[in-house]
Structures are given as structure tokens and as C-alpha cells.
Amino acid sequence: MLSKTPIDLKNVSMEDSDKEILRLGMIAELDAVSLYEQLASTTKNKNLKTMLLDIAREEKTHMGEFQALLLKLDKEQVNELEAGRKEVEEKTE
Numbered sequence: 869m870l871s872k873t874p875i876d877l878k879n880v881s882m883e884d885s886d887k888e889i890l891r892l893g894m895i896a897e898l899d900a901v902s903l904y905e906q907l908a909s910t911t912k913n914k915n916l917k918t919m920l921l922d923i924a925r926e927e928k929t930h931m932g933e934f935q936a937l938l939l940k941l942d943k944e945q946v947n948e949l950e951a952g953r954k955e956v957e958e959k960t961e
Contacts, residue, residue, distance in 0.1 A: 887945075890938040897931040900924070 873892060880888050901924045908920035939946050 887938060887942050890934050890941070893934040894931055894938070897927045897934065900927040901931070 874895070875888060875892075904920045904924035904927065908917045908924070911917050911920070939949075
């Protein structure tokens with residue numbers, strides 16, 4: 869994403885806007901995790917690597933916070949996450 873919003877929230881119904889805001893937050897956090905982990909993998913500086921990986925872990929926590937709130941608002945998402953989990957288990961046993 870890197871600072872580009874993939875949807876125009878003005879075009880989203882009021883009913884769905886909070887869910888979309890949470891999804892945008894999740895996208896931003898996942899982008900940040902990816903960025904910091906990639907940067908960490910390229911540096912030889914131990915202190916910088918440690919700091920980048922620590923920040924990436926914090927972003928994962930933020931992702932979890934957004935997801936937890938989204939799951940309170942979107943029961944279909946809860947059901948589909950469970951269906952996906954089951955499918956992975958079936959295909960990877």
C-alpha cells in the first residue's frame with residue numbers, strides 16, 4: 869500500500885465504513901511488517917536489525933488489534949476465517 873489508499877471511503881456505505889477503515893489499517897500494518905522485515909534482512913548492523921525486527925513485531929500486534937475489532941463487527945469474516953483455517957488443516961495434514 870505504502871501510503872496509497874486502495875479504496876475511496878466516500879464510496880463506501882456508512883454501514884460498512886468502519887469495517888473498511890479497519891481493513892485499511894490492517895493493510896497498512898502488514899505493509900509495515902513486510903517493509904521492516906525486508907530492511908532488517910538487508911542490513912549488517914546488528915543494532916539496526918534488532919530495532920527493525922522489534923518494530924515489525926509491534927506492527928504485528930497492531931494488526932491483531934485491528935483484526936480483533938473487525939471480527940467483532942463482521943461475523944461473515946469470522947466464519948470465512950474459520951473456513952479458511954479448516955481448509956488449510958485438511959490440505960496440509
